[in-house]
Amino acid sequence: RREPGLPPGPPTVPLLGNLHLLPDIGQNHLKLMEWSRKYGEIFSVKIGPRTTVVLSSPTAIKEVVDKTSWAASSRPPNYLGELAAGGYHILMAADTRLLRNLRKTLARFFSSANALHRVPIQAAESTQLLHELMTRPENKWFFKSVRRYTHSIAMINIYGHRISSVDSPKLQGFYDMLHRLVHILVPGAYAPVDLVPALKYLPEQWALWPAVCRRSESEMTAFHLEHCRLAEAHSTTHDGTEDESFISSISKMGLSREEYDAFSCTGLVMVQGGSDTSAVPLLSLILILAVYPEHQERAWREIEAVVGTARLPELADFSHMPFVDALIKEVARIRPTFPTGIPHFTTEEIRYKNYVVPKDTTVILNTYSIFHDPDIFEEPEVFNPDRFLQSEYGTRPGMDTDFRDNFSFGGGRRLCPGLHVARATMQLATMRLIWACSFSSAVDPKTEQPIGRDLDFYDSASCQQLSYCSTDDSCRNSWSRLILLSAGFSRGVSSSERSSCRHSRTPSPCCSVTSINAHLLYPWNVHGEPLSPLH
Numbered sequence: 001r002r003e004p005g006l007p008p009g010p011p012t013v014p015l016l017g018n019l020h021l022l023p024d025i026g027q028n029h030l031k032l033m034e035w036s037r038k039y040g041e042i043f044s045v046k047i048g049p050r051t052t053v054v055l056s057s058p059t060a061i062k063e064v065v066d067k068t069s070w071a072a073s074s075r076p077p078n079y080l081g082e083l084a085a086g087g088y089h090i091l092m093a094a095d096t097r098l099l100r101n102l103r104k105t106l107a108r109f110f111s112s113a114n115a116l117h118r119v120p121i122q123a124a125e126s127t128q129l130l131h132e133l134m135t136r137p138e139n140k141w142f143f144k145s146v147r148r149y150t151h152s153i154a155m156i157n158i159y160g161h162r163i164s165s166v167d168s169p170k171l172q173g174f175y176d177m178l179h180r181l182v183h184i185l186v187p188g189a190y191a192p193v194d195l196v197p198a199l200k201y202l203p204e205q206w207a208l209w210p211a212v213c214r215r216s217e218s219e220m221t222a223f224h225l226e227h228c229r230l231a232e233a234h235s236t237t238h239d240g241t242e243d244e245s246f247i248s249s250i251s252k253m254g255l256s257r258e259e260y261d262a263f264s265c266t267g268l269v270m271v272q273g274g275s276d277t278s279a280v281p282l283l284s285l286i287l288i289l290a291v292y293p294e295h296q297e298r299a300w301r302e303i304e305a306v307v308g309t310a311r312l313p314e315l316a317d318f319s320h321m322p323f324v325d326a327l328i329k330e331v332a333r334i335r336p337t338f339p340t341g342i343p344h345f346t347t348e349e350i351r352y353k354n355y356v357v358p359k360d361t362t363v364i365l366n367t368y369s370i371f372h373d374p375d376i377f378e379e380p381e382v383f384n385p386d387r388f389l390q391s392e393y394g395t396r397p398g399m400d401t402d403f404r405d406n407f408s409f410g411g412g413r414r415l416c417p418g419l420h421v422a423r424a425t426m427q428l429a430t431m432r433l434i435w436a437c438s439f440s441s442a443v444d445p446k447t448e449q450p451i452g453r454d455l456d457f458y459d460s461a462s463c464q465q466l467s468y469c470s471t472d473d474s475c476r477n478s479w480s481r482l483i484l485l486s487a488g489f490s491r492g493v494s495s496s497e498r499s500s501c502r503h504s505r506t507p508s509p510c511c512s513v514t515s516i517n518a519h520l521l522y523p524w525n526v527h528g529e530p531l532s533p534l535h
């Protein structure tokens, strides 16, 4: 039964509350959107005795999460997650003084000014991304290349060394490890230990999770220790330089033992938090470019007008490309990486309008529902970057009050600390991918018809919008069938030739990789092998 003062919500049944109404994982955002249309901007869901409050308007998020951040910035208990994470895990950590100190350090390390110092890393890695796409345009590589790009940037920022090859077993190993952790975190994957704490004492032969959690814990610890050792070696070579890694910079901060251990474990979380999260919007972008050639063409023309064809786009060019900016924002709106954010947890009672959000309540930022609300966005299911040229947040006139441009990155004290780096990673790669490549839907060799010409061509059952998908078989199935990457390198091909081949449905000679002028793309040597400038 709902306690008095709780926001409304779906009718409950004894013991379960609303548990029986929860959909399959991967469909939660749709269910929460449906309920928000029915019960309004704030509603509650009862899961057994526990309460979850779902916020589905910018105003509700502002009032409950942003303004009352001191009371809404913890995380719900996650017994299995803590068992599996190994060490301190910022994403699951409660809102304590230790967390606040850590977040201050992260805010300094990843500030917008510091993010600028790190642009050369993104520039070099995105150059290699183009090189990989053009030299190995087969489908299985392009999915991996995008993930290598974002993972390598995260590794350099945190541990000071890169993942220089898509063939690296470290790349696959990392995503497999992440996949295993995320699988443990998925509600319902194992017994509901947080809901029924007595389950913790179940003998090991009956419980499936202890062995799985132990494996995850030990592989994460081993990964972290190995990379810390490498980071320490790196810091002795480059001692004193500004562009040092997170791990080597915290070792010079004079932290207490407890702080050092927690901060250092956060290195691994930052790599986890920074790898797939940035790859997902890029992969969504590629899908969307293939589905909407007209937007791709318009973006390419804008980039060409600013940059020309003789050099690669640089981050400084981005401010002259309003349409490319709008394109990125529209991708984040229509396919947010975290459709329902990462849950917050209250440590004090909060009041909003006539409702009470009690202490110890899980709070969900229902981003997907906001981004798809027809009262806020005109025709929200239509992919229309122009909406961001007409108003700052792409909203209908007068609906921008309480909106901010970083809803995709969460809220309050837990706002994503990597947002400046993530934006630069996305902006640079988007400009360069569109400038150098042409994306079109794959053609089914049997029917000769394009495959997957719609926005939902994700392998949603196994990939949840490709997020955290690493078992290659499941993802390759969707992505390799999805898009044929036809790389038309602009130098040596005139704009008109290029645009005609962009419109052709089948790859024409100018879309083949043979037209690459390799020397243009710093950095690689005369044999066409990529150099590792960051070494």
Ligand code: HEM
Pocket (backbone or CB within 6 Å): 090, 091, 092, 103, 110, 154, 269, 270, 271, 273, 274, 275, 277, 278, 281, 337, 338, 341, 342, 343, 344, 408, 409, 410, 411, 412, 413, 414, 415, 416, 417, 418, 419, 421, 422
């Ligand atoms: C497009 C890329 C990204 C998206 C969409 C994204 C989104 C998010 C979201 C929604 C949260 C939860 C915020 C909340 O609880 O309200 C979060 C937290 C976090 N993100 Fe990101 N993120 C991205 C990239 C990154 C990068 C590049 C890094 C690291 C450099 C990073 C590190 C983290 C960390 C450590 C947290 C946990 C913060 C905490 O719990 O206090 N993220 N991110």
